Amino acid sequence: MVLAKFLIEKDTSWEATASALGPGPKTHIYSGGSAVPEGRGGPKLLNSEKAKTPLLLAAKYGCVEIVEEILGMYPQAVEHVDDEGHNILHVAIQYRQEQIFHVVEKMKFPMKRLTRKIDNKGNSILHMAGIDKQDQKATDMRSPGLRLQENLLLFERLKKASKTEFIMHLNSEGLTAEKLFAESNAELRRDAKDWINRTAENCSIVAVLVATIAFAAAYTVPGGPNQTTGYPLLLHRPAFLIFVITDMLSLTFALTSVIAFLSILTSPFRLEDFKHNLPRTLMIGFTLLIISVFMMMFAFAATIFLMIHNKQQWVKISLSSLAFLPATFFMFLYLRFYVSLMEPFKHSVKMLGSALPQCNSVRPHCSTNLDYESGQPLTWTPLFLLTAPSTQ
Template identity: 60%
Template sequence: HLPPPTPRAALSLSLMASTANIDAELYGALMNGDGNMVMELCRRIPDGPLHILTIHDDTVLHMATYSKQKDLVFQLLIMIRELPPPDTDSDHLDKMLIHQNDIGNTVLHEAATSNRIVPAAMEMLRRAPKLLSMRNERGETALFRAARYGKIHMFKYLDGEVNKIFASEGREEARTDFYKRDDKTTVLHISILAEFFDLAFYIASNHEYLVGERDGDGMTALQLLACNPSAFKYGSKQRSLERLIISCVTTEDTGVTEEGASTEDTAVTEEEEEEDEEEEVQSCFRVPLWEAIRNRKKRYDSAWKLAQFLISKDTSWEATESAMDKSKPKTHKYGGPSIASQDQEIISTPFKVAETPLILATKSGIIQIVEEILKRYPQAVEYVDGEGRNILHVAIKYRQMHIFDFVATTMEIPMMRLIRKTDNKGNSILHMVGIKADGHEAEEDMRSPALLLQDDLLLFEHVKTILESHFINHLNSEGHTAEKLFGDSKAQLRADAKEWLHRTAENCSIVAVLIATVAFAAAYTVPGGSNETTGYPILLNQPFFVVFTLTDVLSLTFALTSVLVFLSILTSPFRLKDFKQSLPQKLMLGVTLLIFSVSMMMLAFAATIILLIRNEEQWTKIALYSAAFLPVTIFAFSYLPLYISLMKTFKYFLNNIGEAFPRCCFHKSQARSTPSIPTQSQASGSTCTPTPQTNHYLV
């Protein structure tokens, strides 16, 4: 048995229990927003609002500030002034005001997460100016916390206070410490990472020295922005309807000044706070979808505005690698290792260095940043990264073909040099089609493997047409041609595509056989029956009987033809080149015939019903036709995405037909080009100018 507690221990336990009860009441009152109860309970405690309340060393003032109860925070600050300090230390309460919780946050750190309590932050700094420079465990000042949570009014106020301190002093290093935490992340970095682009623009325009600062990963602000394709209209793939809606939405002025703001403008007035609260109330009465689209467009506009400013200050593309190829054009496997392969054995970089914004934007597919950089600095198109790649290598590897096409159509002269460049491993731009981009796979691309393989094959063919002939059989440092590298890298995708096509053809052929069976049986069970004497159908002279007969025959014909098409897919050798045109065309033809067969069968069904109830009203016939075409419509819409994907095959087929015949047109590029050897069509006296077989970009 334990000995009974001493009177002093019993008193201590009683006080602890009493304190715990008060803490529970205080915490509950704070969570419920009961300010009167909080004030009453604080009067019972010696430290009042500075009483440590939570297990993480938060005071009552911490919790009130964190919960953004503006009026309560003011009342607690007034109570602190009224509390008599202990006799031993007259500054005890002011010292308690700079108390930090277990992660190092002061009350000003908590106040920095809201725009509504800027006046309370003013009072805090008046009582304890040291709060402005205090850091938490991560090295964040209150100013940094305001940027982290996108509180622009609070940031402007705290930024103005920092400007007052260093207005007459030249200690730039000490000034920079306010805007940076321990891992070298600045307020500009964190505002971009948190996607508060309006605040980031304010910071960049008022503190330009932060534009070139690098964080712990060596990334500048523009590099971080170039890694965020969702922040731009065309940086991420959008549906046409969504893009149309966004283009129709107008945004109001964000209210962020482009130039530096004076210290008088940094403080938030009561009127601004009331306007913010009114906007929050009004947002409840707006259409949620429209409001979300409006906010998204506002974010796009602010991101683009920030990007333009950062690009105007960026010249990182000047630090380029040499444009000299480290490997010569090689079409055989004899001789020693190339210079590129020797360098690869010696050089090993454990730390991955960040690329320039131009390369990062190309990887992410942000065409707006690429266009703006090349618009301001056209010579940046010749930039070569540490791996010897130019913008074409990166665009092809990461499948950003809209950037590839932009460079090809707007930079004709540089293209002559860009298409001849090989990287440090001897890879030409044609090799890049077969190189898989690590970490940049199409995560949301839910298309079938056959269509993905078709895209890669069409891309290989497209790049091959603009490349010089001797680069087609060029060997890289590993001794692989572009075609060999492509075949090896797409082996698994080819196997998946074969399995998908085989399974799809089998399932569709089963459906087609069932439709053919029904159509064949319907031909012998005509609606209305047959005349027992003559054997002719009773309803033979009815107009809809002809409709029934035609649609039933067409349904049977289309179904059997689609079965033959799907059988041709099943018996195909599934060569790699077949996935480019042959197999997708057969699939599109088979599915088309299957849809026509279903449509004809439903028309035959509708004609049969109308023949049986031909004396009914007109609206009955309309309703029957509508009901008959409902499954056809659903069937057609379910195959619409597949059809859109297969249209690439149809376009490729039309292009091949167009190239096979001369075009009766005259191109300016042909007029400027040097005369070539007359072709057979020219020798025969044709008046049409033949389309050149080689691309005008080639040298």
């Protein structure tokens, strides 16, 4: 970061833009000449169509520290646009760099301005949520359902951050943001439907198997019944009570998870269903399935204690511990999948917590509001108000 800070201090590529005060909502675009007169060491204008400034490159690849350093030294650079009219928000959303979005979001006044900007093709930040980069798609190895859910949650969040008029805004192809989003995610939606169908089917098979075993165990109690009274012979042993409770819980949770998986299989699979309904139902069903498997293992361990109660204690503990090996292995294999299901809900909880009133006093923003030389508060000036030195 020391080298990065040094280079950022010397870099003025963000100045290679000219004001664009026309009727369009863009802040500024590349012009034919430099924004700084010749002979004063000003930066040369970026003429290459593919040229990108360090700020936009850092935003594209998610280099949060570099973005913060650049905006800390040159807050005006936040309004910089590339040759396609993309500002930092366009780039962050297009490449799904959520942390970069958070950095810009802290700069409240620039955030309000940047959300109103459109690129050269008329795309707002809402439209950018529907533009899927092929290189990003190739490197994203997550399941289709979770990728689609992330896109839907991003689109919902951008809707709240955008002005109402941009929801129905048409780009140069005559598409609203919602229409573009639906078209670009059509293939992902089909893949997500197939994925969640297969997952629900496989999990429901396991849940039915667990329920069958638990139901059969309830009618073949350990030790058998008393031939005279019909009551179980081991009724008064503590381990028998554990067996009954855990077996009942295993059956209950397994059947409930089957209902959850069946509700997924009978879903109409609307696009909005992939945002909350289907992932939440899948997570609930999978959680209940894991609990039912563990309850079945508890019932099996209690049966071991009942059947070999006259053996040494270490024998009973060892055999009971082995009973939990399948359930532990099952949970270990699916832990990453379960964590990925929980991730969007963790984000929702964080957002809810941040929306609550804060007890701390209002603190100034990070380095983006301080002058890098004096450390004094920096007055932020929009880039289009800056005027280049006049040439004589």
